[in-house]
Amino acid sequence: xxxxxxxxxxxxxxxxxxxxxxxxxxxxxxxxxxxxxxxxxxxxxxxxxxxxxxxxxxxxxxxxxxxxxxxxxxxxxxxxxxxxxxxxxxxxxxxxxxxxxxxxxxxxxxxxxxxxxxxxxxxxxxxxxxxxxxxxxxxxxxxxxxxxxxxxxxxxxxxxxxxxxxxxxxxxxxxxxxxxxxxxxxxxxxxxxxxxxxxxxxxxxxxxxxxxxxxxxxxxxxxxxxxxxxxxxxxxxxxxxxxxxxxxxxxxxxxxxxxxxxxxxxxxxxxxxxxxxxxxxxx
Amino acid sequence: xxxxxxxxxxxxxxxxxxxxxxxxxxxxxxxxxxxxxxxxxxxxxxxxxxxxxxxxxxxxxxxxxxxxxxxxxxxxxxxxxxxxxxxxxxxxxxxxxxxxxxxxxxxxxxxxxxxxxxxxxxxxxxxxxxxxxxxxxxxxxxxxxxxxxxxxxxxxxxxxxxxxxxxxxxxxxxxxxxxxxxxxxxxxxxxxxxxxxxxxxxxxxxxxxxxxxxxxxxxxxxxxxxxxxxxxxxxxxxxxxxxxxxxxxxxxxxxxxxxxxxxxxxxxxxxxxxxxxxxxxxxxxxxxxxxxxxxxxxxxxxxxxxxxxxxxxxxxxxxxxxxxxxxxxxxxxxxxxxxxxxxxxxxxxxxxxxxxxxxxxxxxxxxxxx
Numbered sequence: 001x002x003x004x005x006x007x008x009x010x011x012x013x014x015x016x017x018x019x020x021x022x023x024x025x026x027x028x029x030x031x032x033x034x035x036x037x038x039x040x041x042x043x044x045x046x047x048x049x050x051x052x053x054x055x056x057x058x059x060x061x062x063x064x065x066x067x068x069x070x071x072x073x074x075x076x077x078x079x080x081x082x083x084x085x086x087x088x089x090x091x092x093x094x095x096x097x098x099x100x101x102x103x104x105x106x107x108x109x110x111x112x113x114x115x116x117x118x119x120x121x122x123x124x125x126x127x128x129x130x131x132x133x134x135x136x137x138x139x140x141x142x143x144x145x146x147x148x149x150x151x152x153x154x155x156x157x158x159x160x161x162x163x164x165x166x167x168x169x170x171x172x173x174x175x176x177x178x179x180x181x182x183x184x185x186x187x188x189x190x191x192x193x194x195x196x197x198x199x200x201x202x203x204x205x206x207x208x209x210x211x212x213x214x215x216x217x218x219x220x221x222x223x224x225x226x227x228x229x230x231x232x233x234x235x236x237x238x239x240x241x242x243x244x245x246x247x248x249x250x251x252x253x254x255x256x257x258x259x260x261x262x263x264x265x266x267x268x269x270x271x272x273x274x275x276x277x278x279x280x281x282x283x
Numbered sequence: 284x285x286x287x288x289x290x291x292x293x294x295x296x297x298x299x300x301x302x303x304x305x306x307x308x309x310x311x312x313x314x315x316x317x318x319x320x321x322x323x324x325x326x327x328x329x330x331x332x333x334x335x336x337x338x339x340x341x342x343x344x345x346x347x348x349x350x351x352x353x354x355x356x357x358x359x360x361x362x363x364x365x366x367x368x369x370x371x372x373x374x375x376x377x378x379x380x381x382x383x384x385x386x387x388x389x390x391x392x393x394x395x396x397x398x399x400x401x402x403x404x405x406x407x408x409x410x411x412x413x414x415x416x417x418x419x420x421x422x423x424x425x426x427x428x429x430x431x432x433x434x435x436x437x438x439x440x441x442x443x444x445x446x447x448x449x450x451x452x453x454x455x456x457x458x459x460x461x462x463x464x465x466x467x468x469x470x471x472x473x474x475x476x477x478x479x480x481x482x483x484x485x486x487x488x489x490x491x492x493x494x495x496x497x498x499x500x501x502x503x504x505x506x507x508x509x510x511x512x513x514x515x516x517x518x519x520x521x522x523x524x525x526x527x528x529x530x531x532x533x534x535x536x537x538x539x540x541x542x543x544x545x546x547x548x549x550x551x552x553x554x555x556x557x558x559x560x561x562x563x564x565x566x567x568x569x570x571x572x573x574x575x576x577x578x579x580x581x582x583x584x585x586x587x588x589x590x591x592x593x594x595x596x597x598x599x600x601x602x603x604x605x606x607x608x609x610x611x612x613x614x615x616x617x618x619x620x621x622x623x624x625x626x627x628x629x630x631x632x633x634x635x636x637x638x639x640x641x642x643x644x645x646x647x648x649x650x651x652x653x
Contacts, residue, residue: 048352050354051353076405102651103500103533110650130533131532133574134574186349238352239348
């Protein structure tokens with residue numbers, strides 16, 4: 001005889017299993033939604049630091065990413081043969097210009113407007129990093145810029161420190177996502193801001209994309225297991241010994257982490273749990 | 284507070300003695316430490332560190348690749364004038380040298396700039412001797428106004444100016460300032476710069492402070508290698524960079540490595556720096572400053588430049604002409620120094636690619652400033 005408790009538990013797992021898409025269909029049934037647009041991949045890629053355009057193109061393809069961010073400072077918007085822009089096929093990828101290098105809201109807004117005027121679309125990854133050493137985002141200027149850009153019709157994806165209150169404030173002014181850093185950009189240290197990112201995920205009504213510091217596929221998997229909606233990776237892929245193989249590894253890390261999250265991770269316990277409960281006789 | 288106040292806390296001879304007496308144990312301690320500091324730098328530039336050069340180079344390579352990726356930025360200098368009121372003993376522009384002098388008109392500068400742009404460059408460095416009566420602020424702003432549409436990034440390496448002049452240049456679109464202290468040894472500095480405004484050690488030393496206060500996005504430092512003990516110069520250069528990073532935290536710091544080359548006047552460097560020492564200096568500074576831009580000019584030979592690409596360099600000049608009018612004009616004007624790497628920029632870019640790096644022509648946008 002199966003007691004009602006176990007029956008419920010079993011039904012719960014059956015439900016979870018039915019929510020978890022089958023092989024080959026998983027992304028179709030579990031899309032990432034940003035600003036009303038649907039994406040199969042939950043891995044966003046950056047385009048800096050690659051040793052050549054060809055390797056960058058191959059890594060983008062291998063990762064199966066659908067959102068590619070490009071630093072406006074690196075590209076020549078007036079040049080159709082620009083070695084980055086010409087590689088990012090906009091039929092295949094959503095081009096996400098970023099304002100890397102901007103020190104304040106005014107500069108970031110100006111860059112975003114220029115990108116839109118040059119035909120780069122409405123989407124912008126907002127980066128306001130006044131400190132060129134650690135490239136940490138300025139919360140005050142980021143919020144100011146987000147508010148202006150949202151009002152002007154941009155789809156704003158802001159890069160932020162892992163600050164739950166800032167994340168809510170950005171959500172309130174209309175940001176399409178929040179993109180907290182796992183650790184300083186390019187540092188490959190993984191998720192050092194776990195406690196704060198957990199709160200951001202818990203409270204968020206917009207997708208949470210863990211943006212910086214992910215140095216290994218396992219870091220990406222960790223972020224996804226925590227319930228992040230997506231991750232953005234650049235350095236770890238661009239400077240890997242084999243960037244294309246690393247792009248594939250990150251794709252798998254993201255998928256594994258997402259599936260683990262959807263499957264419902266077991267609770268971490270500090271002590272062993274007895275398989276023969278001492279109080280079982282009471283039932 | 285300015286950098287001189289901080290520098291006074293260190294005596295050149297004591298620093299030199301400390302560096303020269305560092306042991307292999309000190310070097311190993313620095314290399315195994317989780318974070319580098321000035322004390323570690325003293326060990327890494329010491330004679331005791333020479334056996335560790337390969338390890339230092341490997342680390343410098345890794346740190347640079349991590350922070351900057353596999354890219355090398357390219358830029359070109361545009362010499363506006365070789366007129367000079369100083370008499371730096373090592374410089375081809377020394378006022379006592381009997382050479383052909385020339386200051387480009389703004390229109391001539393534009394012709395030069397167009398030639399540089401045709402070579403592919405999008406980052407340009409304006410250079411001149413110290414001739415404030417000819418290379419005036421209005422002259423400079425008129426040149427910058429003409430060049431602005433051609434170049435996303437314009438930097439200057441001219442005579443030291445006051446803060447308000449720098450602010451004016453920034454308004455017109457200059458984003459970077461380079462000023463070499465030449466030597467941080469005050470006595471050596473005075474011997475090498477006997478006349479002219481440049482003889483004022485303090486005025487020059489505080490130039491990066493004025494540039495920082497004015498708001499330059501990039502501030503470049505350097506010591507002229509060959510004038511005094513390079514190991515001690517490295518210490519003070521690092522001290523200076525650390526000071527600037529604390530006080531002007533929004534500015535990107537770059538370090539250049541000008542090594543004295545033959546020039547008119549036949550100056551023999553009293554403390555020549557060997558290739559091995561050059562690499563030691565480069566690697567040590569990279570390990571202390573993982574985020575600093577490290578710049579290499581065409582003073583160095585093709586052989587050395589090619590091999591330094593993976594060692595920590597982030598930016599190089601190429602195809603440089605160091606005489607005013609050198610790119611597009613018939614000129615007999617004297618060059619500041621003899622260029623050792625005369626290869627055209629596309630060849631240098633090809634070498635960069637062959638080393639597994641991307642040659643980057645644009646890494647800035649005028650839109651940041653306007």
